[in-house]
Amino acid sequence: SSNAHPAVEKFLKQLFHQMIAGEVYNADQVIVQLDQALELLGRSQTRKINIATATDTGPNRSNNEDACYPPSKTAISYPPSYKTVAMVCDGIGGQEGGEEASELAIKVLCQRLHNIPEDGDPLTIITKLEESAYAANDAIYERNDNEQRQGRQRMGTTLVMALAHLHELYIAHVGDSRAYWITPTRCYQVTLDDDVATRQVRLGYSLYQDAVNQIASGALVQALGITASTSLHPTVQRFPIDEDSIFLICSDGLSDRNRVEEYWQTEILPLLEGKTNLATVRDRLIEIANTINGHDNVTVALVYYQVTDKGQITELSVPPVKxxxxxxxxxxxxxxxxxxxxxxxxxxxxxxPYDSEYKSGWFYLSGILILLVLGGILAYFLSPLVKGLTEQKKITQPLDVSSPKNNTFAGNTKNPSQQTNSIFSPSLSLDIGSFILISHGGHDRESLHEPIELLNNTTNKTVKGTVGDGSILQVTRKLNQSEENWLELQVCATETPSNIDLEFSNFLLQPKDKGWIQQAKIESSSDVIILEKNSEKLDGCVED
Known part of the structure; x- marks a missing residue:
């Protein structure tokens, strides 16, 4: 703390002393102290916020499924409060459904913002933003059910929202619409897409550059309105603002192909340098999306923070933890x-007598070292025995196809131990014309209990072939026979595996091959991901 700013030096010394003395013993208490200090520092600055929004259908679309708040072509100024908000939604589920879902989400969210207390603490605001996302999700989900929408007819929307409050900006998001934080020196992407590629990277299954090149890598794993709120996991973050900054929130019509990273220095940075105005930057970003990308609707909202010091910063006085x-x-x-x-x-x-030993950590370190040594000794003597038993089991026991499968790939990335069997409820999506992706999520073939095999017919049940990892299939027919539901699936696209392992099957099915499988096997499989039809992401699939 000796090199700290004079205004915070005393506070930091006080905090460090309490941490060393054991009076502050967890991270939550440190965060509370830092929040109090940031709030006091924030009072020494004034903030002005300018917001500009725009949405455009794009050159290749006939309908705009995006929506924004404040309404398109708005340019207004605010002091930071619970009413200072910008939102972008990108609808999914067809032209009519996507547009309706995005507009409904913004309507519900605007109503819910009134429940945020103007003097609320960070935890309260984060909770209120999460509850607002749940409310918007419930509204769309209930409308889907009331209108009996099934499969690809079910509408949904992404969400990215920026809420300014005092010295902080809160970002809430669901889906693949993004938020960027631009400062005089850097451009930061502050949200992670809720898609298949990002989830594989977060779970450690793949490097990002490899994941984005896989089939259906951009398929969403969650969006507002698709599933019940119990399965929704919105992300809320907060950012203290102490210098001029711009937050850009946008739909993938702009962010696809890394256009923001490519153009922020030439198009957005001049605003921070006082060389252009907010409306010009907004219009230029729409133009870039339409002329250089041009494949989708585009929506942008710019939140421009202008921060001014009131004068000399006085020394902080934060009460110590009691x-x-x-x-x-x-x-x-x-x-x-x-x-x-x-x-x-x-x-x-x-x-x-043991206080110094506990505080120094040597007691715990000694215990850990002893456990590691004992564990190594046990592993040395037991590994030959375990290896022998494993090899014997492989030789003498048949494959147990009824064993429950590892299901860490297809559920919530925040808690892999509580994940569900598929991204979207199969009962809502496994109708004729639906698309599914087969993905082992990084598991090797030997770890699978049961491959996905298609049969020639539902009577003699002879195996036609195995569906390869990364294949996309379409439901072409459904059949109820002997109180069992069957699906006829057609292979639409496949990935070429580097090492083809046919230990569990006759051969890998190729595009246009068809076969039958029990619907229950698809619904219970952790390798199955229900996809929304999208002309870009499923361009290898052709409906009959």
Missing amino acids: VQHLKVEKSRKNSEFNSSDNQFFDNKPKNF
Whole structure:
């Protein structure tokens, strides 16, 4: 803290002292202290926010499924408050459905913003933004059900929203519409797309450059209105703003093919340098999207922060964390101990002989080293035995096709242990004409319990072939036979594997091959991803 700014030096020394003394014992308490300091520092600056929005159908589309708030071609100025908000939605589900979903989402979100308290703390605001996303999702989802929309007819929308509040900007997003933070020196993409490629990278299955080149890599894994809110996981972030900055939120009509990264220095940075105005930058971004991309609708919203210092920053005065409060919290966290144990820990003498050993960390380090040594010894002696048993099991036991499959690929990226079997509910999407993607999500073939095999017919059930990893299929027929539901699937596109392993099948099915499979196997498989039909992402599939 000796090199810190004089205004924060005393505060940092106080915080570091409490951390070293054990009076601040978790990250949440540090964040609370830092938030108080940031709020006090924020009072030494004034902020003016200018917002400009625009949406355009694009040269190759007949209908605009995007929507924005404030309305298109708006350019207004605000002080930062709970009403200072910009939104971009990119509808999915066909022309009529996509447009309706994006407009409905913005309508519900604008209504919900009134529930955000003007003096709310960060946790309250984050919670309110998440609840707003759930409310918009429920509104679209219920309309889908009320209008009996099925499969690709079900409408949905992406969302990216920027909310300015005091010295911070909050970004909430679902889907692949993006937010960028532009400063005088850098351009940061602050959102991650909710698509197949990004999820594979976040789960460690693939490098990003490899993932984006796979079939259907841009297929969304979540969007507003597609599933119930219990399966929705909106992302909310907050960013303290202490210098002039621009936040760009946009649909993929602009962000595709890295156009923002390519043009921010020539088109957006001049605004921070005072060489152009907000409306000109907005119109230029729409022009770039239409002339250089041109494949989709495009929507942009620019949130321009102008920050001015009021004068000399005075020294911060943040009250230290109350030690008595910490003891209460500690007793709650250690409720599994009995009252005598709690009394012992709370009232032990300050010169307890083991205090220095605990605080220095050597006690824990010694224990970890001992466990590692013991684990290594056990592994050395047990590994030949385990290997022998494994090899014997491979030789003597048949493949158990009824075993539950590993299902870490197709669910929520935040909690792989609680993931679902498919991205969108199969009961909503496995109708005739639906598309599905077969993806093993980085598992090797030996780890699979059961391959996806298609049969020649539903009577003698002879295997026609195996569906390869990365294949896209279309539901062409449905049949109910002997109280079993069957699907006829046609292979639309395949990936060429580097190492073809036919241990579990006769051969890999090729495009235009058809075969039958029980619907229950598709619904329960963790390798199946329900796709929305999209002319770009599924260009290898041709409907009969």
